[in-house]
Amino acid sequence: MLKVENLVVRYGMIEAIKNISFEVNDGEIVTLIGANGAGKTTTMQTISGLLKPASGAVYLDGTDITKVAPHKIVSMGLAQVPEGRRVFAQQTVMENLELGAYYRKDKEGIEADMKNVFELFPRLEERKAQLAGTLSGGEQQMLAMGRALMAKPKIMLMDEPSMGLSPLLVKEIFRIIRNINKQGTTVLLVEQNAKMALGIADRAYVLETGKITLEGTGTELAASEQVRKAYLGG
Amino acid sequence: MAFLSYLISGLGLGSVYAIIALGYSMVYGIAKMLNFAHGDIIMAGAFAAFFAMTAAGMPLIVAALISMAVCTLLGVTIERLAYKPLRNASSLSVLITAIGVSYFLQNAAQLLFGSDTKIFPAVLSGSFSLFSGALSVSYLSVVTIVICLVIMGGLTLFINKTKTGKAMRACSEDKGAAVLMGINVNRIISITFAIGSGLAAIAAILLCATYPSVYPTLGSMPGIRAFTAAVFGGIGSIPGAFLGGLLLGVIETMAKAYISTQLSDAIVFAVLIIVLLIRPTGLLGRKVSVKV
Ligand SMILES: Nc1ncnc2c1ncn2[C@@H]1O[C@H](COP(=O)(O)OP(=O)(O)OP(=O)(O)O)[C@@H](O)[C@H]1O
Ligand SMILES: [Mg+2]
Numbered sequence: 001m002l003k004v005e006n007l008v009v010r011y012g013m014i015e016a017i018k019n020i021s022f023e024v025n026d027g028e029i030v031t032l033i034g035a036n037g038a039g040k041t042t043t044m045q046t047i048s049g050l051l052k053p054a055s056g057a058v059y060l061d062g063t064d065i066t067k068v069a070p071h072k073i074v075s076m077g078l079a080q081v082p083e084g085r086r087v088f089a090q091q092t093v094m095e096n097l098e099l100g101a102y103y104r105k106d107k108e109g110i111e112a113d114m115k116n117v118f119e120l121f122p123r124l125e126e127r128k129a130q131l132a133g134t135l136s137g138g139e140q141q142m143l144a145m146g147r148a149l150m151a152k153p154k155i156m157l158m159d160e161p162s163m164g165l166s167p168l169l170v171k172e173i174f175r176i177i178r179n180i181n182k183q184g185t186t187v188l189l190v191e192q193n194a195k196m197a198l199g200i201a202d203r204a205y206v207l208e209t210g211k212i213t214l215e216g217t218g219t220e221l222a223a224s225e226q227v228r229k230a231y232l233g234g
Numbered sequence: 235m236a237f238l239s240y241l242i243s244g245l246g247l248g249s250v251y252a253i254i255a256l257g258y259s260m261v262y263g264i265a266k267m268l269n270f271a272h273g274d275i276i277m278a279g280a281f282a283a284f285f286a287m288t289a290a291g292m293p294l295i296v297a298a299l300i301s302m303a304v305c306t307l308l309g310v311t312i313e314r315l316a317y318k319p320l321r322n323a324s325s326l327s328v329l330i331t332a333i334g335v336s337y338f339l340q341n342a343a344q345l346l347f348g349s350d351t352k353i354f355p356a357v358l359s360g361s362f363s364l365f366s367g368a369l370s371v372s373y374l375s376v377v378t379i380v381i382c383l384v385i386m387g388g389l390t391l392f393i394n395k396t397k398t399g400k401a402m403r404a405c406s407e408d409k410g411a412a413v414l415m416g417i418n419v420n421r422i423i424s425i426t427f428a429i430g431s432g433l434a435a436i437a438a439i440l441l442c443a444t445y446p447s448v449y450p451t452l453g454s455m456p457g458i459r460a461f462t463a464a465v466f467g468g469i470g471s472i473p474g475a476f477l478g479g480l481l482l483g484v485i486e487t488m489a490k491a492y493i494s495t496q497l498s499d500a501i502v503f504a505v506l507i508i509v510l511l512i513r514p515t516g517l518l519g520r521k522v523s524v525k526v
Contacts, residue, residue, distance in 0.1 A: 049413070073416075088408065091404070151415070151416065
């Protein structure tokens, strides 16, 4: 489904991503874990086309999307829940969800997906006329996820969905991620919360200062000495 | 009665400012830049309408449509050639570029059309009286106010109800997130410049109907006043531009009538400064707070 090959990304002179390769297969949940500044967000933004790589390629179903106009990547089946939610604060919940389906023309399909989003997140339905900026942090996270689902993605990228949420809400969000995956959406999940992420991931990669240093199944990495020391608190 | 008459002509003038201010404010709201050349697009629109009416003998409506087409094309072209390459540059570079574009347009007009003042044909002249002759109202004021209200209503509907309008609001909040929705941000910016420039053409004709002289720097003063109006109302806000424009027109007219013609600009800016001291974001501008 998604294949990242020899990716290098620079901010001016700083090389934030130093030649990484990884892949996400159909139906998987794959997680990329790493500390602050490891380059997780940079990787996600490059995949979505917001950043242009210095070299390397990102293949979505075989097409190199680093050559595609960024706004067209969504219609190819890749949506992202960005770091910090980035909901449109001055638009209503409903308008945010509609914007998620911006490229789509299939009215019935959009309506069906809207219903599905409201089933996954009943809180959003209760608040559909409310301005997104007035939602709580957790509700904004749900909105950002619902908004991405409205694009009917084949693969959904999520950048630290647990950031700033209470342990209870984090559990809830991860339960929903698993649900979304069960409904047939492939997931690439970036997390600092390694414990939760490794718990639901089929496979995982460890990113350290722009390089992938470890890879394996979720269970393998959760058991690895290196990961336990660095990310799971011993 | 004199007061009422000043009020109506103030609202007429203010409507022109509001139409220009809408262009400034929309472009600022979406592209986050001050398009200093906006006033000179008015000038281009005035020349286009002037030549359409005098050289080609076209009726006002046709001349207005031609002028709108010229301005729209000019606005979009300027954005493509001068501003788009600077999308990621510092706002200072963009501002300097915009000032450069402004001078370029003025000099190009001087070269093409000469620096002498041309007399715009009389349009929308005449007036009617109310209260058995006690109050005389010019047709132009009424037409200008009506056009401004129609534009304001149309734009509000467009921004709030259409898909493109909602995409515009999304771009104005967060361009990166807008791209993640599949919105073509460059296209939205082009549309914004097209609308703002088309409005500048309408303002150009209303302005020339009031002050019928056409010359290369004609856009500077109304441009600066309208920019002030946009800041006054809260730059980036559409109702703010509308309100700011109307208030500025009324204050300017009242100051001229009751205080002093020479001091009218000083009074306008004094009011602006006071408003900004009390409300730094302008009358209707708002500080966005996003929870994380
Ligand atoms: N716009 C930028 N300009 C310059 N350097 C940047 C920029 N954005 C990120 N960086 C640098 O690139 C590196 C990777 O940043 P990135 O945001 O991808 O990390 P991250 O893994 O997402 O971190 P976090 O967990 O804190 O979100 C960091 O060293 C950061 O300082
Ligand atoms: Mg990050």
